[in-house]
Every structure is written in structure tokens, then in C-alpha cells.
Amino acid sequence: MTPPGFEAGQACGAAAAWDEQARIAALESYSILDTPPERAFDDVVRLAAQICHAPVAVVSLVAAEKQFFKAEVGLGVRQTPLDVSICAHAILRRGLFVVPDTTEDRRFAGNPLVVGSPHLRFYAGALLETPGGLPLGTLCVLDYEPRPEGLTAQQGFALQVLARQVMSQLELRRALKAREEDAARLAESERQFRILADTMPQMVWASRPDGFHDYYNRRWYDFTGMPAGATDGAAWNRMFHPEDRDRAWGRWRHSLATGESYEIEYRLRRADGVYRWTLGRALPVRDQQGRIIRWFGTCTDIEEQKQTEERLRVSEERLRLALSAAEMVGTWVWDVPADRITADPGYARLFSVDPEAVGEGLPIASLLPAIHPEDRPACQVAINAALRGERDGAFEAEYRVVLRDGNHRWVEALGRCERDAAGRPTRFSGVVMDITERKQAEEAKELLARELSHRIKNIFTVVGGIVSLSTMGLGAEVRNFAGVLRRRLNALAAAHEYVRPHSADSRPAAIETTLHGLLGQLLAPYAEVGSDHVRLLGDDAPIGVKAATSLALILHELATNAAKYGALTGPEGRLTITGLRRDDRLVLAWQERGGPPVAGPPERRGFGTVLAERGAITQLGGSIAHDWAPEGLTLTLDVPLERLAH
Known part of the structure; x- marks a missing residue:
């Protein structure tokens, strides 16, 4: 932001470099604009006017479209448009900004506040600057008469000191407001936590970082029959069966020393004196520096399970x-x-x-x-x-x-x-x-699968040969079409190797590579991966020998359905597959757009779809979610990375 008429070098101090958007954001963070007068700021402007012998003193904050006067004496207004602001020029320079005679300064000679009422002739402003070096405005004094000599050294020093006091008041005001907001949020969070904890069927407890237990929910007191506070500190250990106390105490000390999660089974005394088997678990809560600030734990009655x-x-x-x-x-x-x-x-x-x-x-x-x-x-x-x-x-x-x-x-x-x-x-x-007979049956099954696979691939080869023979002597357009068809047939033959069951000996080497490699192989019969029709985005992941068949069945079923009914049925269709790693899981999003409109979920699920979903759940330990939006199917597959790599 550079006001009209400004030229570098016309003000005291070196030019400052800052971003206007960041400056405005900093000003708004103080929540000071358009607020009513406050005595702390009013006292500052009165003192500044007295020290500088000036009829006018102002705390001016330069906003995006105006300048707002948080405090003023002798001016009579709370804000003015930005185009008449002298302070807008003052914030462009560090230090003290002094204009001895506004009528002789071409930047301000035509200013309505100079040529008209109140006929301001002298200006001196001290910068209001954030700790990060962003200017918010000035503490300034003005006079109706020019001052060729400007301010005395003592007056200039005092004006800058008072400007720092204004910033201190702004920082204090913001800190107090933030503290109040944090206290309201903390109280509400604690209230909601207690409501949630008291409605849980489990016993819930919490401790300080040193292990001192200082909170139990209602379920704990109902189960143990102890009065509130009776099990605070280390007194909780008395509630365990005598044979379990040393073991439970030792495990808790280990967690406190190492920060590892706490998990143990012990017998806990109920209010009627009966000991019941209980599963105790606890996890640490850490701050941004990784320091443990609280422990939260639960006790679950597992007597029936035992x-x-x-x-x-x-x-x-x-x-x-x-x-x-x-x-x-x-x-x-x-x-x-x-x-x-x-x-x-x-x-x-x-x-x-x-x-x-x-x-x-x-x-x-x-x-x-x-x-x-x-x-x-x-x-x-x-x-x-x-x-x-x-x-x-x-x-x-x-x-x-x-x-x-x-x-x-x-x-x-x-x-x-x-x-x-x-x-x-x-x-x-x-x-x-x-299990000798079972093994022999598995070997026979594998032999049959290989023979069947061999015959299926021969069919692809024969069909490809027929296509080639059928197009001999025909035009280039037909031959090109035949070439595309042959490539799709070859890709289908290669994809067949992924979807059929394999033994350790028959499994292709490529099946142990990555998700993107498998997708490229399976989608090749329908469209070239990386083209406008099919895009692979996001994270890749390794695929192990156990997960490959189940995943290939799922993806092959999706690709087949997309080619029959979805985005791959026509030239306008688009298929986007995005992988996203989330901690120890991989989320794969299959999104179809540009195909025929989707009327909703299918009325009947085919055998291939049922088989694919069962594979996702039982073999991969994951889940499948469908979104049958009118513009196209979006399927989300969520799989643990550990299971995917096996």
C-alpha cells in the first residue's frame, strides 16, 4: 500500500519491507477496530498532547479502507477515509515521522484536512509496531500552526515511549481476551468430557504425568463402592486382588518410566467384595514437544470372557x-x-x-x-x-x-x-x-488351474490371430483399430494371471510389486493409464503375494463394471484412482465421471461383486464403501498397509 504522492526518502528513518495482507491480518488479530474509547488509551493521547504542547493527539490505526482513532483529543472524530490520512504515509517508514509544514509538502498540500477545516499544518507520528515488525498505525500529535523546528529531542523520545506503551496495552488486551477464550473453551471441553465419561459403561480414570490418579468417572465409584477421592493417588492399588497388586504396580511403573501404553488383566474388588477379572488399559497424552501431560485409562469388566x-x-x-x-x-x-x-x-x-x-x-x-x-x-x-x-x-x-x-x-x-x-x-x-490328501488335492487343483489358464490364454492368442488375419489387406484405419484390439486382448490375458488363484510356484513375479503396477496391468485392456481417460494419483504401496489375488479380483471387477456400465463405456468417460496413506492404512478412491447417469445402487449384486467385497473384508482386513452419485460411482477401499504387503 503506497498512498498517492509518496516518494521514497521523504520521511525520517529507513524504508520498511512488509506485506500489506499480513499487516492487515495482524491489525485485525487485536480486535481493536471500531471499539469504544478506553481510559488507558485516552490517558496516553492527553499526555502526548501535553508533552508536545499540541492541540491534537491521536492513536491512529490504519485499516484497509479507513483510519480508526482508538483515542483522540482535539480532533472530534473517530475515523476518516484512508485517502486523507497522513498516518498512512507515516507507517511506510520506521522511527519518527515529522512534517514541519503540511502546506509545503506536496504529499499533503492538497489534503482536505490541510486546506480546509481543521487546517492541520504540523504532524509528528511515532510508529505503532507489532513484535514481528508490522506497522499498525501511529501515536501522533498535530498542530494548526507550522513548526519549522519540529519536536525537541525530549518530545520525540517521549512520543516514541508512549507509542510503545500503546502497543503494550494492545498486547495486554489481546492476551487477556485470549486467556478468557481459552478458559471458556477449557471449561466446556472438561464439562463435555465428564458427561461422556460418566455415560460410558467402562470405568474411566486419569492421572498426572507422574502417575498420581486424580480422576475417576461415575462408573468406577458405582463398581467399587468407594467414596469420591478415596482411591486418589496410589490408593487405587488397594482395590486389586492381593495376588495381582505387585504385578499391576510394576506394569504401571514401567509405563510411567518408558511412556509405553499400559495394558494388564487383574482382579478388581467390586462393592460387594467379589473380585472380578478386569482389563486395564491406558495411553499417554503428549504436548507438541512430545512431553506426557496426562494419562487416560479404562477398566473393562471381562469376568464373563474369562x-x-x-x-x-x-x-x-x-x-x-x-x-x-x-x-x-x-x-x-x-x-x-x-x-x-x-x-x-x-x-x-x-x-x-x-x-x-x-x-x-x-x-x-x-x-x-x-x-x-x-x-x-x-x-x-x-x-x-x-x-x-x-x-x-x-x-x-x-x-x-x-x-x-x-x-x-x-x-x-x-x-x-x-x-x-x-x-x-x-x-x-x-x-x-x-494333511497329505489335502496337499495332494491342492496340487491337483493347481495343476487344473494352470491347464485352464493355459487354455484361456490360448483363446486370447487365437482371437488375436484371427483379428490380424481378418484385417490383412484392409485400410490403415481398420489395421489401427485391429492393433488396439490386439493390445487389449494381450492385456486381458496378462490381467488373467492376477485374478486366478496362485500357488507360491505359479505366482507371476510382477504380482509382488506395487499397487500402481497392478492397476496398470488390469486397466490396460480398457484404456491407457495416464491418458485422459484413466489417471492414477496419490500414493503407491507395495503388494505382497497373499493380498495380490484378493486385490486383483476387486480391481478387475471394478474395471469390468466400468467398461460395461460406467465411465469406460464411452469416449467422454473419466476414471480417477487416488491412493492416500493414512498412518498405517491405505485409502484407495475409485471415482468414475462422464459415463451414463447413475440411477442409484444396483438392485442385484453379481457374484463377482460379492466375491470382491468378501475378499476386501476377510482377506485384506479392510472395508468398501460405495457412493452411487448421479454423476458416477465413487468407491472407497480402506486397507491396512500391513495386510496389503503380505
Whole structure:
């Protein structure tokens, strides 16, 4: 902003560099424009007028379209248009701005306030400047008579000091208002939190960063029967079963020391004296510097769940006993501290070991050699993971067992390693089943799938050849069309390799690459990716061998439907696919525009659509959402990155 008639070098001090938009934003942040008079500012202008022996003194704030006088003496108005403002020139220079005689300064000689009432002849203004160096206006004094000598040194110094006092008042005013607003927001937030916490079925608590518990919701007091405040501080630990107190206290101290989340199961005393199993969880709340400022936790009654788990354990034990009589199933129990495995005759039969010897107990090292050498390392890794307590001690493995006659059979082993209170492995039990016939069936199925895939690809090849033969000798336009058709047929053949089920041996190498690579392969039969018709935007992500088939089925189904009914049915259609990483998830948006109008969700879902949705939920652990807008379908696929990479 440069007022008319301004020329560099005509005011005292060096020219300042700032952005007008930022200056206006800074002025508005003080919420001072168009506010009524305040004594703190009125006193400043009266003192300035007395010190400078001036009939007029003003606190002038230069806004976008006007100058507003927060305080004035001798002027009689609260604002003037910006085009008559002398202060608008003063803010363009740092320091003190002095005009000894306005009639001799061509910038102001024609100013209506100079040539007309009140006939201002002298001006001196001290800059009102934010801590960030943005000028808001001036504290100025004016006279009806020229002052060739300007202000004395003492008057100039005093005017600048008073200008700083004006800025201090503005900063104080803004700080007080911000504090009041923050206190209203904090009180409302706390009120809403307490309402929410008191209506939750769980027990909710909070503590200071040092672990001092200072809040519990209503559910806590209803459950425990304790009076308000009785469990503050460390007194909460008295509510636990005596056998669980040291463990719970130790886990809480660990979370306080490391900042890790808190999770533990313990028995909590109810108001009637009965102890019930409870799941305790807590997470830290951190400030912008990463410092913990609060802990918020919950206690969930899981007594029924524990009882169900016990009933399930008994049921599993009964099942183990029942399976022990089956011909192709065996059970085993490993006493880990003693390193003794005892097993039933079914186990002995599968592993070609003496039933009496394994019935009395054998060290695990004597049984591992029965596992095929190629499968032994992976099996050992699974055993060690269960011993360490990974996946809650669950054990699962498929491997070949070498029989005494040199042949081998496939078995599947399932089990779980139990641990004592100190976390040491104790009892490792499980079941082993002969799955040789299943494996043979899977191999036959894979062979059939390969043969079927081979024949399907041959069909694509034959059709492509027929197209080529049919266009020989025809015009260039027909040959070009035939070339496009052949390329689409080839792309469909390549995409077929993604959507058919694969084994580890038959899976194409490209299937383990990225989302964009898979999309390019699947969409190639319909339009060139990167053209006006199909665009891939946003984030890419790696795709693992397990997720590839399910994802390919979903995308192939979408592309097929788009070509049949949606955006890829005509030349005006547009398909935009956008990937967005959100923490540990990938959100894929499939948006169709320019196709036939959409009347709403289809009345019937085809088999392919149902299969694709089930794959998204069960295989990928994700979700699918449809928006059937009139202008086109928008589908959102939300998948965990971890599942996508498997």
C-alpha cells in the first residue's frame, strides 16, 4: 500500500519491507477496530498532547479502507477515509515521522484536512509496531500552526515511549481476551468430557504425568463402592486382588518410566467384595514437544470372557482326548522346563516313533530329525516364536514328516505355549494332523488351474490371430483399430494371471510389486493409464503375494463394471484412482465421471461383486464403501498397509 504522492526518502528513518495482507491480518488479530474509547488509551493521547504542547493527539490505526482513532483529543472524530490520512504515509517508514509544514509538502498540500477545516499544518507520528515488525498505525500529535523546528529531542523520545506503551496495552488486551477464550473453551471441553465419561459403561480414570490418579468417572465409584477421592493417588492399588497388586504396580511403573501404553488383566474388588477379572488399559497424552501431560485409562469388566475362556479350555481338552483315538490325528504335550514330550499313539504313528517311548516322554531333540530337512528351519522358527510368547504363544506349522521307509507325509501342527506368572514357558501342548490328501488335492487343483489358464490364454492368442488375419489387406484405419484390439486382448490375458488363484510356484513375479503396477496391468485392456481417460494419483504401496489375488479380483471387477456400465463405456468417460496413506492404512478412491447417469445402487449384486467385497473384508482386513452419485460411482477401499504387503 503506497498512498498517492509518496516518494521514497521523504520521511525520517529507513524504508520498511512488509506485506500489506499480513499487516492487515495482524491489525485485525487485536480486535481493536471500531471499539469504544478506553481510559488507558485516552490517558496516553492527553499526555502526548501535553508533552508536545499540541492541540491534537491521536492513536491512529490504519485499516484497509479507513483510519480508526482508538483515542483522540482535539480532533472530534473517530475515523476518516484512508485517502486523507497522513498516518498512512507515516507507517511506510520506521522511527519518527515529522512534517514541519503540511502546506509545503506536496504529499499533503492538497489534503482536505490541510486546506480546509481543521487546517492541520504540523504532524509528528511515532510508529505503532507489532513484535514481528508490522506497522499498525501511529501515536501522533498535530498542530494548526507550522513548526519549522519540529519536536525537541525530549518530545520525540517521549512520543516514541508512549507509542510503545500503546502497543503494550494492545498486547495486554489481546492476551487477556485470549486467556478468557481459552478458559471458556477449557471449561466446556472438561464439562463435555465428564458427561461422556460418566455415560460410558467402562470405568474411566486419569492421572498426572507422574502417575498420581486424580480422576475417576461415575462408573468406577458405582463398581467399587468407594467414596469420591478415596482411591486418589496410589490408593487405587488397594482395590486389586492381593495376588495381582505387585504385578499391576510394576506394569504401571514401567509405563510411567518408558511412556509405553499400559495394558494388564487383574482382579478388581467390586462393592460387594467379589473380585472380578478386569482389563486395564491406558495411553499417554503428549504436548507438541512430545512431553506426557496426562494419562487416560479404562477398566473393562471381562469376568464373563474369562469364564468363557475357561469353558473353551475344558472343551479343547475334551476334544484333544477325543482326537487321540482318531487314526490320522495325534496329540502331544511338551513339559518345557523338563524338556519332555509325551504323546499319544496317533502322534507316534505319524512320526514313526515307538509309542511306549513317546508315551513315557522324549526330549524334543530326538523328535525333530523326523521333520523333512527342508521344512525343519521354518518349523524351528515357529516353535521359538511360541516359546517367546509371540501371538500369545500360538503355534502353527505345516511340514513334511520323513517315514522309516523313506517316504514322507504332510502334517499340520497346531498348539499353544503356556507361561507362568514370571513369563517363563511351562506347558506346550498341541495337535498334529495328517494333511497329505489335502496337499495332494491342492496340487491337483493347481495343476487344473494352470491347464485352464493355459487354455484361456490360448483363446486370447487365437482371437488375436484371427483379428490380424481378418484385417490383412484392409485400410490403415481398420489395421489401427485391429492393433488396439490386439493390445487389449494381450492385456486381458496378462490381467488373467492376477485374478486366478496362485500357488507360491505359479505366482507371476510382477504380482509382488506395487499397487500402481497392478492397476496398470488390469486397466490396460480398457484404456491407457495416464491418458485422459484413466489417471492414477496419490500414493503407491507395495503388494505382497497373499493380498495380490484378493486385490486383483476387486480391481478387475471394478474395471469390468466400468467398461460395461460406467465411465469406460464411452469416449467422454473419466476414471480417477487416488491412493492416500493414512498412518498405517491405505485409502484407495475409485471415482468414475462422464459415463451414463447413475440411477442409484444396483438392485442385484453379481457374484463377482460379492466375491470382491468378501475378499476386501476377510482377506485384506479392510472395508468398501460405495457412493452411487448421479454423476458416477465413487468407491472407497480402506486397507491396512500391513495386510496389503503380505
